Structures are given as structure tokens and as C-alpha cells.
Amino acid sequence: MKEIKEKIQEQYQKIINLLDQEENKTKLFRNRHHRLKKQENEELMTGIIVVALIIIIIFSLAYYLLIFAPQQEELNNLKQEKINTVNTLLVDDEGHNKEAIIAEIESKNTIEELNNLxxxxxxxxxxxxxxxxxxxxxxxxxxxxxxxxxxxxxxxxxxxxxxxxxxxxxxxxxxxxxxPVDSVIIPLNINRKQAASGFLSQGDKVDIYKTTKDEEIKEYDENNTENTTINTSTKIVGGSTVVSILRSKDSGNIEQNMELSETPKNRNMSQSSSLDIQQILSSRAAGTYDEKQIKLLLNEYGVRLSNYERTSNIGDLDVEYIIMLEVPRDSVENLIDNMDNIILTIPTYDAPSWVKL
Structure with a gap:
């Protein structure tokens, strides 16, 4: 009886052990399944994160290349353009103005801000x-x-x-x-056309221009060409003062013919006279004439003659002048080299009293 009982207990224990093993297997399977599921979830999450990172990188790169980089390049170019303008306009600036303006330019972060500067x-x-x-x-x-x-x-x-x-x-x-004014007085031997038509007086202000002729060659084909002369003018000096004027000697020769008739005998008489201003001046220098005798005639004779020509619209167009002008020292060489090609003009801001605009 005892042996049967022991056998029954042994069989029961085997059954219990077997059930425990099955339960352990189930737990083990469940644990394995849980680990696999967890691993799959982790791999899925990692994949999602990787894909998301790739998408973010792609979008970031596209934004940088298509939007940010061009805007930044445009911003930097506009900054550099304005800085170049400052350096050009304030090339001789000895203070801190240039640095302050450039710092103001560099502080702007948008194109709109720069455009408003x-x-x-x-x-x-x-x-x-x-x-x-x-x-x-x-x-x-x-x-x-x-x-x-x-x-x-x-x-x-x-x-x-x-x-x-x-x-x-x-x-x-x-x-x-x-x-500062650094000037010299230079004589210019010029004709009437060059000398502002000769209507100048001592103390007048004139501007001096240089005229040049340039040859332009136009080629129509291999055998046909055309030369064209282009006249250009360049201002050399402005605001020069007329110190004195010498009019050519021919203007001082005065000849006068008079014809008279008498009635009832119908007699005709003619009388001629000649006056040479240069001879009178020479005689005055030699002491022949009294100062008072010739002062009325000779005082500003050339100026008065020019004024009469201007008001009468008749004058000697072939007359020449030597005009003493005050000019800047650094323009003397240019004026001497181009004396035949210079023209004196009268600036309206300081024109003689007879100029009516």
C-alpha cells in the first residue's frame, strides 16, 4: 500500500514538474515575443527617426541653397556695395566718420534695413x-x-x-x-574770337576753355572709310581775373576824310586828317605832349572803342589782343601749350554790368 502511495506521489510530482516546464516554456516564449516586439518597435522608431532626420536635412539643405544662401549673398553684396560707396566718397576722411558709417552698415541684418539706409x-x-x-x-x-x-x-x-x-x-x-590761391599772371596772345569778342575790361572774370579736334574714322566696308572731325572743349581754368588788355596797334590808326561844299559858287573842298595813337603815346613818353592834353583822348581808349563796337554792332574782327590774366600756377603749362586753341568766356555769375540776361 505504501508503495502504491509513493508511486502515485511520484507520478503527481512528474505531472507538476511537467506543468511547470510548460508554464516556463510559455513564459519564456512570452518573454522572447516581448523582446522581439520591443526590438521591432525600437528598430521601427530608429527608422522613423533616421527618415525624419534625412527629410529635415534635405529640407534644410534645400532652404539653405535655394533661399538662405541667395538672400545672404544678396545681403553681403549690398553691404559691400554700400561700404565701397563710403570708401569712395570719404576717401580723404581723417576722422571716425567712415568707421561709424561702415559699422552702421554691418549692423543691418536684412535687405530691407539696408535699403532704408x-x-x-x-x-x-x-x-x-x-x-x-x-x-x-x-x-x-x-x-x-x-x-x-x-x-x-x-x-x-x-x-x-x-x-x-x-x-x-x-x-x-x-x-x-x-x-589756397596760388596764382601767376600770364600773357595770352589771342584773336578777337578767342578773347570773348574783345568785350573785356580790366578786372573782369573769365573762364578759359581748350578746344581740340579729334579724327573719327568710320569703316563701312574694306574699301570705304569716312573721316569725321569732332570738336570737343575742356574747361581749364575758371574765375581768372583780367589784369590788363593790349589791343593791336592797327586799332590806334585813325583816318578821317571830310568833304565841304560852298554855294553859290559850288566849290567843293576836302580835308583829311590822320591820328596814330601809338605815335602820341611815344611823344607823351618823350615829354612832347602835356598829360592833360592827351588824357581825355587816351584814357581807356581801347575799352571805349570796344564798348562803341559792342553798342554799334560794328567792329574790327581781325584785331588781336594780348591779355594779362591771373591764373592758377598749375595751369600755366597747359595754357602756354594750347594758346592757339583756347577761348575766353564770361561766366554769368560774375558778368560785367553791360550783360543783360
């Missing part, structure tokens, strides 16, 4: 105030200065120079140089 407007008062201050510093005892622009020198009084500076734009102001 008017560099010319910022620079204009700097240039103008600098030039106006130089006018005060460099004026001579006659209240004049030299203004140099576009390779042309103008001698101006301070009032005209100030008005000129105040009327100019930023680009022009950047090319203007102010310096």
Missing part, C-alpha cells in the same frame, strides 16, 4: 561741412580760394564758393578739393 544722405553733411570749413581756413587776403574739380581749377571769392558748395550733390562734393 541712405549712405549718400549720411555722407553729404560730412563732406559739405568739411569743404565749408576749408574755405574759411584757406581764403587769402582778397577773400578768395581755389576750387579744384574734374581737373579744373576755379578761383572764387568765398561767397561764390560757399554758394557753389551748398548747391552740389554728394557725388560732386566728394571730387572737390579746396586749396
Amino acid at each position: 541712405d549712405v549718400n544722405l549720411m555722407i553729404h553733411p560730412i563732406l559739405k561741412n568739411t569743404l565749408l570749413q576749408q574755405i574759411k581756413e584757406y581764403k587769402d587776403k582778397y577773400d578768395r580760394i581755389e576750387i579744384i574739380t574734374d581737373n579744373t581749377t576755379d578761383i572764387m571769392n568765398t561767397e561764390n564758393a560757399t554758394n557753389y558748395i551748398n548747391s552740389q550733390e554728394t557725388t560732386t562734393l566728394s571730387t572737390i578739393k579746396i586749396k
